[in-house]
Amino acid sequence: MLTNRQLQILQVIVDDFIVSAQPVGSRQISKKQGITFSPATIRNEMADLEELGFLEKTHTSSGRVPSEKGYRFYVDHLLSPQGINSKDIQQIQSIFNDRLVEVEHIIRKSANILSELTSYTSILLGPDVQRHRVKRFSIVPLSSDTAVAIIVTNNGHVENRMFNLPPDFTASDLEKMVNILNERLIGVSLEDLHKSLEAEVLAVLQQHVRSADDFIHALVTATMHNSESKIFYGGKTNMFNQPEFHDLNKVRMILDLMETTSQVQSLFHPNESGIHIRIGSENKQLEMENCSVITTTYSIGDDQQGAIAIIGPTRMDYKRVVALLDIMRLDLTQAFMKNRSE
């Protein structure tokens, strides 16, 4: 159990290091407001805190730097909620000024504003298209041998894909096919679609329409392929500002990670509400060992969910980011609720 004084010192060190990025010395701490004891006392306490694993030194005679355990403790126990500047709140509100209908635009704008306000990198996940339900199928023939299949979902998302028509395919075949699809598949979620297509619809189709296989195949790949939710980035190069990322290799690894959809997806914890903080090696990705990732989710009507992540150095301004994410999450959720009931 830490004493009050130790808590106080740990807090000062983390707070100071977050803004200065420099090891914090005892003299420096003693000059802080609220600190009533001498540098020597602080040195003793720091030695204890180091022994307990909350602090580290960069070399034998340097000041102290928070360890991952130190950040973790800070985040869990010392994070007093912070108010956000009214100017910043205004900027967030400006996302919703335009009365945009499209989910995508709102999310894109949110990503940019979040990265601007935090000066870190933001990643926003759009709604998980897989859980949308089919609202309407249609097929538009383009030429004698190609056509494009279109699926509209209940949330207004549109998936489409071109496919080849078999040579003996007629307009009436097409019409029959569309009718069958619309009869059978309305309300099926996209994630279940390929099952339904193959199990239920294929047999019926084959009875009424010649060579339906190609079409079913195209439809299956169309819905399989775009399985991931869309990803929006803000401030991709913001990390260049951080002194800990003056190493080209680190930056490169993180940028490369962000180009890999699967890696980005795994930064999030779907189905967990609230705000989550992963510090340094708590992240599963090796590339992220110098980063902290703060994530949260927001809802987009129904049971649809989106997610937000902020990526910064472990020396991140947790207080501010948590506060901003909290506002953002609520505002987005609210905006999409209003949208729906309009």
Next chain:
Amino acid sequence: MLTNRQLQILQVIVDDFIVSAQPVGSRQISKKQGITFSPATIRNEMADLEELGFLEKTHTSSGRVPSEKGYRFYVDHLLSPQGINSKDIQQIQSIFNDRLVEVEHIIRKSANILSELTSYTSILLGPDVQRHRVKRFSIVPLSSDTAVAIIVTNNGHVENRMFNLPPDFTASDLEKMVNILNERLIGVSLEDLHKSLEAEVLAVLQQHVRSADDFIHALVTATMHNSESKIFYGGKTNMFNQPEFHDLNKVRMILDLMETTSQVQSLFHPNESGIHIRIGSENKQLEMENCSVITTTYSIGDDQQGAIAIIGPTRMDYKRVVALLDIMRLDLTQAFMKNRSE
């Protein structure tokens, strides 16, 4: 006019510097195959070439480095066409193995392979959607007050956008509207669409349908907004490999430029066929003063055009990149022709 010997020396220097990234000295040149004269002679020639502006020194007693003028001359007069490794050709061909129907997949794959083969950054522009023609309109109502408008183009591209339905809008209104749109606008190109909508269709619509303005507005913004052709990147972080980009600021500026659609668009010269090379400050963007950009175009059926750009340091392997782009351009053009006539 340069003497043969000067040409020879300039060529050796550029060729050498392209692979080594180190200033080239007279002794080093004298050891190259085909060089029969002594370092002292070479030094004299180099002094002349420097006076003529083709070479530069990094400091008074360093070897020589090509100037921009030197690269320009090299590119214009010394670029012997290079054969490409059969393994590389095979890799390019692999793009077309899958017999993909979708233009987008082919282009995406091409971007990746180009960046891999060159170890530079590649940017591919997809077809200019603005020149597609309307094939079919449809509107799918989602709820009592929202609907999604869908435009399918002759090339199988699908644009869509949600909009709000006026409160007194009925299903028959919707049907009428769609019919009118399909009667009047089939065959209109997307770039002319908003004109046609406002000039021709709006009046007709207003006669038959209540409060059509909102819808027209949504349709106009839908087609305006996605006006740019899609951009695909390959090897965004490849430039980290180049020693000239060990400076964080340079890399950052270029990465930021690549996030700005308008800036990226202006790298290209639409409507100019063949291969174009911009060296260093020949690029209009200040961020690109250390880069060379090689661009070309390919055709996607009809009069549709796509474009390719490779971005690397001015010390780029022009020979190889030009050869690769040439193959790529032809293969893409051919692939899309085959696709259409299938």
Next chain:
DNA sequence: TATTAGCACTCCTCTTAGTTGAGTGCTAAC
């Protein structure tokens, strides 16, 4: 007993000086 002043010690950082080596320009000989 808890706190603190004092002091020796550590180690990073910055500066200066010296060495090495690759490369040049110029001159004079071939």
Next chain:
DNA sequence: GTTAGCACTCAACTAAGAGGAGTGCTAATA
């Protein structure tokens, strides 16, 4: 016209020393 020779330049590296921020420990103090 070409080339060998030589003095000179300058970046890059190494070594040594000064300065300074900060620590840990000891002993004095409240």
